[in-house]
Amino acid sequence: MSTAPAHETLxxxxxxxxxxxxxxxxxxxxxxxxxxxxxxxxxxxxLIYFPIGYLGYASTLDWNGFILSTPTSIGDANYAKMFGxxxxxxxxxHTVLFYLITFSVQTFIGFTFAGVMHSRIRLAxxxxxxxxxxxxxxxxxxxxxxxxxxxxxxxxxxxLSNIGLGSLTRPWLADPTTAMPVVMFITVWEWTGLTFILYxxxxxxxxxxxxxAARVDGASSFRVLRSIVWxxxxxxxxxxxxxxxxxxxxxxxxxxxxxxxxxxxxxxxLGTYIYYVMAQQKHFGYAAxxxxxxxxxxxxxxxxxxxxTSRSEKG
Amino acid sequence: xxDVHGRASRIGLQLLATLMILPFLAPLVFGVQGSLGGLGLGxxxxxxxxxxxxxxFTNSAIVSVCTIAIVYACTMLAAFGFxxxxxxxxxxxxxxxxxxxxxxxxxxxxxxxxxxxxxxLYDELLAVILPLAALQVPxxxxxxxxxxxxxxxxxxxAARVDGANDAQVFxxxxxxLTLPIxxxxxxxxxxxxxxSYLLPMLMLTDQSKQVVTLLPSFFTSQxxxxxxxxxxAAVITAVPEVLVxxxxxxxxxxxxxxxxxK
Numbered sequence: 001m002s003t004a005p006a007h008e009t010l011x012x013x014x015x016x017x018x019x020x021x022x023x024x025x026x027x028x029x030x031x032x033x034x035x036x037x038x039x040x041x042x043x044x045x046x047l048i049y050f051p052i053g054y055l056g057y058a059s060t061l062d063w064n065g066f067i068l069s070t071p072t073s074i075g076d077a078n079y080a081k082m083f084g085x086x087x088x089x090x091x092x093x094h095t096v097l098f099y100l101i102t103f104s105v106q107t108f109i110g111f112t113f114a115g116v117m118h119s120r121i122r123l124a125x126x127x128x129x130x131x132x133x134x135x136x137x138x139x140x141x142x143x144x145x146x147x148x149x150x151x152x153x154x155x156x157x158x159x160l161s162n163i164g165l166g167s168l169t170r171p172w173l174a175d176p177t178t179a180m181p182v183v184m185f186i187t188v189w190e191w192t193g194l195t196f197i198l199y200x201x202x203x204x205x206x207x208x209x210x211x212x213a214a215r216v217d218g219a220s221s222f223r224v225l226r227s228i229v230w231x232x233x234x235x236x237x238x239x240x241x242x243x244x245x246x247x248x249x250x251x252x253x254x255x256x257x258x259x260x261x262x263x264x265x266x267x268x269x270l271g272t273y274i275y276y277v278m279a280q281q282k283h284f285g286y287a288a289x290x291x292x293x294x295x296x297x298x299x300x301x302x303x304x305x306x307x308x309t310s311r312s313e314k315g
Numbered sequence: 316x317x318d319v320h321g322r323a324s325r326i327g328l329q330l331l332a333t334l335m336i337l338p339f340l341a342p343l344v345f346g347v348q349g350s351l352g353g354l355g356l357g358x359x360x361x362x363x364x365x366x367x368x369x370x371x372f373t374n375s376a377i378v379s380v381c382t383i384a385i386v387y388a389c390t391m392l393a394a395f396g397f398x399x400x401x402x403x404x405x406x407x408x409x410x411x412x413x414x415x416x417x418x419x420x421x422x423x424x425x426x427x428x429x430x431x432x433x434x435x436l437y438d439e440l441l442a443v444i445l446p447l448a449a450l451q452v453p454x455x456x457x458x459x460x461x462x463x464x465x466x467x468x469x470x471x472x473a474a475r476v477d478g479a480n481d482a483q484v485f486x487x488x489x490x491x492l493t494l495p496i497x498x499x500x501x502x503x504x505x506x507x508x509x510x511s512y513l514l515p516m517l518m519l520t521d522q523s524k525q526v527v528t529l530l531p532s533f534f535t536s537q538x539x540x541x542x543x544x545x546x547x548a549a550v551i552t553a554v555p556e557v558l559v560x561x562x563x564x565x566x567x568x569x570x571x572x573x574x575x576x577k
Contacts, residue, residue: 037392127332138556
């Protein structure tokens with residue numbers, strides 16, 4: 001779906017009374033669809049494009065966001081500040097790391113689980129449901145649960161002490177080195193169900209005869225999964241890779257609610273940093289600048305999405 | 316996929332599957348368990364006694380229903396227009412919509428905050444509904460247009476010959492064929508609006524205007540660090556979601572899968 005499909009006209013335009021309109025108003029005919037697409041366009045322009053335009057202006061200001069206080073125009077000083085801001089670069093780095101790790105782990109677990117579920121397993125429906133429930137639950141709903149699980153006196157430390165790993169117990173969320181892995185774990189917990197469902201659906205489309213032929217040739221189950229099924233699910237993996245990238249850029253709820261971007265910015269993402277600069281520091285101009293940076297990355301991700309889907313449709 | 320013959324390997328595979336789901340199950344169990352600590356069911360009574368539970372559910376329902384209605388109407392009209400009617404510079408308009416596909420909420424946060432704080436739009440559910448709908452529409456239009464492109468024009472030609480205008484063709488010929496895509500749009504919009512946290516947190520400060528995702532944090536501020544109350548509040552908001560998912564399991568799974576791949 002990348003180029004204009006060939007359905008230019010639906011025959012000759014006919015008015016409600018049934019009389020042919022003829023060619024008297026070619027412009028009218030060419031604008032016939034405009035009222036139909038207008039509500040969607042107005043909504044998106046009004047609530048996305050207009051705010052983005054405003055961002056561009058606000059990013060040149062030193063302003064606390066209240067209309068009574070006069071903003072000072074400072075040119076590109078906010079941008080200079082951003083490029084020299086270690087927290088900004090850390091947030092970017094966190095996003096990259098977060099994306100690479102959560103995507104790999106989700107793919108591995110989701111793909112393996114889909115393979116297992118395509119075998120003869122008892123209670124398969126219950127198992128599938130359990131893995132998918134986190135996708136439906138709000139991150140905001142589960143955040144308090146995870147705060148408790150990874151608390152100093154939480155279930156995770158209790159579990160560790162009971163299996164003889166008591167030396168590993170720690171306040172997982174308060175430790176800058178472990179807070180990020182916890183945020184990643186929660187994300188994997190949340191989204192692997194979707195990865196699983198997509199691979200599960202892709203595997204249902206495979207031709208059983210190919211798999212049977214491989215088995216007759218003596219290939220082991222793992223070999224079949226790795227050398228035949230995995231390459232055939234390439235399209236699904238590509239779609240998930242791009243979805244994951246956009247999801248990583250959108251990350252907000254979990255780090256904000258579970259770790260507040262801390263300790264000491266250890267789990268800061270662009271979304272949480274924008275909110276922090278805006279709501280805590282009241283630097284609206286700088287928050288707008290960071291938002292522009294996030295926008296540029298998101299649009300780049302979108303372009304990647306378009307090119308990758310059109311490529312997978314062609315090939 | 317795994318070809319199991321012997322009894323031992325079948326049990327081994329079952330064991331592997333069980334081990335894999337345990338980490339997914341455990342947080343759900345821990346949440347319920349934690350919510351029953353201390354006062355036991357009394358924690359739930361405490362949450363309900365605040366009287367805010369019906370309020371947040373009503374507000375969330377209003378937000379979700381309105382967002383779905385706006386998204387559905389805009390999407391269906393636009394998908395029909397883009398797919399079946401002549402529009403000057405059609406692909407330009409379409410790309411303008413698509414460019415907004417990946418814009419994160421956080422990008423429009425600052426402008427929305429400025430507008431809301433200066434024009435007193437705080438605590439209006441509409442201040443959450445409209446941005447949520449706008450963020451959703453590019454995606455649903457993309458998915459719906461793909462679907463509309465698959466509807467053969469010949470079906471509509473027949474109606475046109477009988478003298479039907481665009482609106483009549485849309486209403487009586489095309490719309491009845493769009494049930495599968497309707498499910499996708501509703502599931503996606505329901506999940507994104509019901510689960511949304513950032514916009515409501517920013518816009519809805521008054522207690523009478525809060526939504527379900529704000530319920531646990533409401534409890535944190537109300538009773539400082541009342542962990543059992545927070546968890547009871549979390550369970551109360553999670554249970555209806557799980558029930559709705561179980562009731563419409565097929566639609567949720569297919570809808571999310573179909574949407575994710577487009």
